[in-house]
Amino acid sequence: MRRKLAAALLCLLAGLALAWALVDRPEPVVDLPRQAAAALPSSGVDHAVTAVLLDWRSFDTLLEVMVLLVAVLVALALREAQPDSPDRMGLENPLLRGVMSWLLPLMLLVAGYLLWAGAHRPGGAFQAGAVLAAAGVLLRLAGVSLSGFERPWLLRTGLVLGGAVFLTAGTFALFAGRPFLAWPESAAGALILLVEIALTVSIGLALLSLFRLTPPYPDDPGVRKAEAEGDR
Amino acid sequence: MSVAAIYPWVGILLCTLGLFGFVVHRHLLRRLLAFNILGSGSFLVLVGLAQDGREADPVPQALVLTGIVVAVASTALALVLFRRWYRVSGQASLPEDV
Numbered sequence: 155m156r157r158k159l160a161a162a163l164l165c166l167l168a169g170l171a172l173a174w175a176l177v178d179r180p181e182p183v184v185d186l187p188r189q190a191a192a193a194l195p196s197s198g199v200d201h202a203v204t205a206v207l208l209d210w211r212s213f214d215t216l217l218e219v220m221v222l223l224v225a226v227l228v229a230l231a232l233r234e235a236q237p238d239s240p241d242r243m244g245l246e247n248p249l250l251r252g253v254m255s256w257l258l259p260l261m262l263l264v265a266g267y268l269l270w271a272g273a274h275r276p277g278g279a280f281q282a283g284a285v286l287a288a289a290g291v292l293l294r295l296a297g298v299s300l301s302g303f304e305r306p307w308l309l310r311t312g313l314v315l316g317g318a319v320f321l322t323a324g325t326f327a328l329f330a331g332r333p334f335l336a337w338p339e340s341a342a343g344a345l346i347l348l349v350e351i352a353l354t355v356s357i358g359l360a361l362l363s364l365f366r367l368t369p370p371y372p373d374d375p376g377v378r379k380a381e382a383e384g385d386r
Numbered sequence: 387m388s389v390a391a392i393y394p395w396v397g398i399l400l401c402t403l404g405l406f407g408f409v410v411h412r413h414l415l416r417r418l419l420a421f422n423i424l425g426s427g428s429f430l431v432l433v434g435l436a437q438d439g440r441e442a443d444p445v446p447q448a449l450v451l452t453g454i455v456v457a458v459a460s461t462a463l464a465l466v467l468f469r470r471w472y473r474v475s476g477q478a479s480l481p482e483d484v
Contacts, residue, residue, distance in 0.1 A: 161409040169402030176394055176431075185445045203451065204445030211448065218452045225459040229466045280455055357455075364462040368469060 184377070198342025207278065208346045212335045217355060219317045222360045226313060229367040250296045261289040273343070279316075279350040283357030290362035303366065307366050313363065316356025320349050356359035393434025400427030412479040414468045423477060425457050 190202045197205035207215050265285040272278030293300065302308050323345050324335035333337065337345045404424030411417050429450045436446035472478060 158410055161406060165402050165406040165409065168405055169398060172398045172401060172431075173395075176398060176435075179435075186445050187441050190444050203448045206444050206448035207451065211445075214449070214452050218455050221456050222459045225466075228463055232466055233471050280451065301463040361458070361462075364459075364466070370464055 182271060189386075192330055196339055196342075198337060198339070198344075199272075201272065201276070203276065204272045204346070205277050209337060209342065212324070215353075216317070216320050218337070219320065219356065222357065223313060223317060226360045226363050226367075229364055233367045245295050245297070247296070250292070251298075251319075254292055254296045254298070257292065261285055261292075265289070265354070265358075269350060272350060273347065279353035280357055282350075282354045284295050284361065286354065286358030287365070289359035290358065291365050294362075294366060309359065309363070312355055312359045314356070316349075316353040319352035323349055391434070393437075394431045395434075397427045397430030397432075397434055400424070400430060403427075414464075414471070414478055414480070418464050420469070421464075422457065422461060425453070429453055 190206070193210070194200070194202055194205060197209045199205050199209070265282040268277040268285060269279065269282035270277075272281075289302065302312075323337075327336050327338065328334055330338060389392055401424055404420050404422075407420030408424060411420060432450050433448045436443040442444055448460075471480075
């Protein structure tokens with residue numbers, strides 16, 4: 155009780171400090187929105203957020219993909235040696251299977267649209283990848299086996315595709331005498347689209363792998379209960 | 387005070403709540419949730435400040451989008467490690483915390 159009180163007091167102080175920082179904040183010296191709007195025509199895309207992500211601050215996005223890759227690598231290294239049968243994840247729900255045959259084309263369409271729309275309105279590689287991963291998770295829950303996952307080389311190629319294309323495109327800028335990851339102005343739009351397509355595949359696969367690499371353990375109480383119900 | 391100005395304040399509230407949950411709870415899953423609330427609060431502060439008064443600033447929005455992806459990755463990483471720890475030790479909290 156005393157510990158909780160001390161913690162509450164500490165957090166209240168921290169909150170007050172944050173609030174003070176918010177009230178007493180300095181005026182921004184640089185007018186970033188205006189600078190962004192001024193530089194937008196030379197970026198290759200029409201949407202400022204996409205331009206920030208994949209042109210002006212593409213180093214952040216490159217590292218972000220690497221962080222996702224590291225998370226998947228750790229999950230791959232820590233997974234249990236166990237047969238990974240889709241029926242263990244399946245919910246034995248005929249409704250889900252039926253709905254998936256309607257939902258899957260729609261989700262693929264939405265993912266493609268989000269990827270394409272990123273050039274001129276909100277959208278982009280991460281949103282499209284998340285929709286792809288959600289489709290994969292639903293398929294998995296419906297008990298559908300995704301056979302591509304049985305081939306490790308295919309999975310690994312897909313996982314590193316985004317980072318590899320990004321790095322390759324960024325390095326080619328070096329050969330043209332430009333800084334690393336600085337796209338040539340004439341080909342910026344095409345390069346960004348290429349990188350985004352590769353990123354979508356990798357991000358979708360990474361998110362799906364993170365879900366897929368952590369199946370319920372055989373001795374988890376939830377699985378035991380499900381199995382007992384299956385026996386009845 | 388405009389309507390947009392409420393977002394940073396809510397973000398600060400979430401940060402404080404998340405910090406409190408992170409300090410008080412010992413269960414690793416609760417700590418992970420609290421940590422995510424703390425992170426969401428900071429995202430809200432960033433995005434809220436970016437559209438305060440002026441037109442929306444794309445740079446903080448893009449930074450927050452990157453931050454969300456990193457938060458997703460780190461949450462998944464923490465869950466994987468937590469499951470493994472639970473599997474090995476049978477405990478839901480770390481020994482030095484108890």
